[in-house]
């Protein structure tokens with residue numbers, strides 16, 4: 156397992172319940188949702204054709220991709236459309252009033268220096 160690589164995503168107050176945010180790093184995106192006070196972070200690109208999931212519709216904790224309608228259970232990560240396409244969750248922590256996400260599972264092919272120091276604005 157690779158070393159955790161925590162990045163700042165947003166101040167806690169910016170991600171209040173009902174809010175969502177996407178950050179892009181290199182060719183990838185990370186989506187962070189606050190669902191009734193529970194933060195979830197995951198690979199932000201739909202595994203069908205890479206639409207940004209942050210723009211999907213969320214109803215009853217089912218996230219629907221706005222391009223072709225694939226659906227994801229945002230609690231379990233299960234893709235209800237294609238079993239192999241589950242959401243890839245990322246660890247989250249709060250530190251110094253910032254929401255931080257461990258991005259190392261998505262960036263295993265890069266040297267640490269390539270993405271060090273990246274912070275969302």
Ligand code: FES
Pocket residue numbers: 201202203204205206220221222223224225
């Ligand atoms: S890109 Fe998400 S359903 Fe096609």
